[in-house]
Amino acid sequence: MSIALRVILFIASVLTCTYIARKLKKSQIQVTDTVFWIGLSALFVVLSLFPDLVGILSELMGFQAPVNLIFLLMIFLLLIRCFLMSVRISQLEDKVRNLVEELAIRENGRH
Amino acid sequence: MKILVIIPAYNEAENIINVVENLKNNYNIFDYVVVNDGSNDETAKICKRNNYNLVDLPINLGLAGAFQTGMKYAMYYDYDYAIQYDGDGQHNPQYIQGMVEFAEKNKLDVVIGSRFAKEKRPISMRMIGSLLIELCILMTTGKKIKDSTSGMRLYDRKMIRKLATSMNYGPEPDTIAYLIRCGAKVEEYQVHMNERTAGESYLNLSRSIKYMFHMCSSILIVQWFRKKGI
Numbered sequence: 001m002s003i004a005l006r007v008i009l010f011i012a013s014v015l016t017c018t019y020i021a022r023k024l025k026k027s028q029i030q031v032t033d034t035v036f037w038i039g040l041s042a043l044f045v046v047l048s049l050f051p052d053l054v055g056i057l058s059e060l061m062g063f064q065a066p067v068n069l070i071f072l073l074m075i076f077l078l079l080i081r082c083f084l085m086s087v088r089i090s091q092l093e094d095k096v097r098n099l100v101e102e103l104a105i106r107e108n109g110r111h
Numbered sequence: 112m113k114i115l116v117i118i119p120a121y122n123e124a125e126n127i128i129n130v131v132e133n134l135k136n137n138y139n140i141f142d143y144v145v146v147n148d149g150s151n152d153e154t155a156k157i158c159k160r161n162n163y164n165l166v167d168l169p170i171n172l173g174l175a176g177a178f179q180t181g182m183k184y185a186m187y188y189d190y191d192y193a194i195q196y197d198g199d200g201q202h203n204p205q206y207i208q209g210m211v212e213f214a215e216k217n218k219l220d221v222v223i224g225s226r227f228a229k230e231k232r233p234i235s236m237r238m239i240g241s242l243l244i245e246l247c248i249l250m251t252t253g254k255k256i257k258d259s260t261s262g263m264r265l266y267d268r269k270m271i272r273k274l275a276t277s278m279n280y281g282p283e284p285d286t287i288a289y290l291i292r293c294g295a296k297v298e299e300y301q302v303h304m305n306e307r308t309a310g311e312s313y314l315n316l317s318r319s320i321k322y323m324f325h326m327c328s329s330i331l332i333v334q335w336f337r338k339k340g341i
Contacts, residue, residue: 090278094278097172097176097179100168100169100170100172100176100180101168101172101176101179101180101183102183103169104146104166104167104168104169104180105166105180105183105184105187107166107167108144108164108165108166108167108184
């Protein structure tokens with residue numbers, strides 16, 4: 001990993017961490033939802049501080065450059081996250097639909 | 112026997128009076144419920160003014176949500192059969208009794224009010240779409256459903272419970288295909304339908320293509336991943 005990439009990774013990760021912490025402080029996000037993001041940015045801080053970790057791993061797995069491993073990891077984690085969000089949106093929509101239906105039936109008042 | 116006619120209505124101010132009055136005056140053996148799906152027009156107001164039995168959704172949920180509301184209503188008030196019935200005057204109530212008797216006699220779970228059960232289907236763009244869905248259903252279930260897109264469907268008590276409480280059971284052909292695969296008994300009953308008297312059809316070309324794509328992929332692919340059971 002080049003020095004430039006390490007610096008960028010480090011700065012971006014630290015900034016992400018502080019941004020999430022601020023959102024949490026202002027109660028704009030639930031604690032359980034921040035765990036993933038804090039974990040992710042912490043992971044990238046660690047990777048930027050100890051690039052050898054990536055170097056060894058990428059050599060073991062046969063990557064041409066360590067940076068490829070970083071990208072692959074990021075893309076994979078984001079895809080998983082994206083899918084989990086789809087699941088949550090579906091569930092939310094289902095809940096809203098059920099709420100609306102129940103509300104309307106109760107208001108009909110044929111009891 | 113208690114039978115509920117579920118009339119989902121989205122912007123049907125021009126048609127709803129005719130539809131409901133016809134039911135009330137000529138077929139009062141059936142109960143009915145109008146589900147107003149958050150219409151922008153006077154649908155809800157007209158129903159309230161005429162004292163119709165109305166369930167008024169505060170927001171627009173789409174046909175699936177409006178229909179499911181009707182199913183929940185049928186479940187809570189313990190109906191034996193519920194029939195999905197268009198609010199635009201396309202369906203004729205004279206066939207309801209026949210559909211119910213047909214279901215009773217053959218112990219069916221779903222009866223589809225079909226335009227082509229006995230009669231030949233005309234050739235048009237829309238019918239090509241219908242044929243394609245028929246083919247998809249035939250391939251996955253081995254059963255011929257000639258008018259799967261018909262909006263007039265009768266459901267028994269077991270189906271009411273299922274459709275009222277589960278996700279992914281919208282009133283569409285893919286649900287029919289899935290129910291057949293789950294072992295539900297589905298048959299068609301010949302009916303006649305009217306042309307729309309007023310208002311505009313929801314389906315234009317791009318929506319139709321999207322609809323077809325959605326239905327075919329749902330019938331051919333997605334249902335293999337779904338858990339089976341009624």
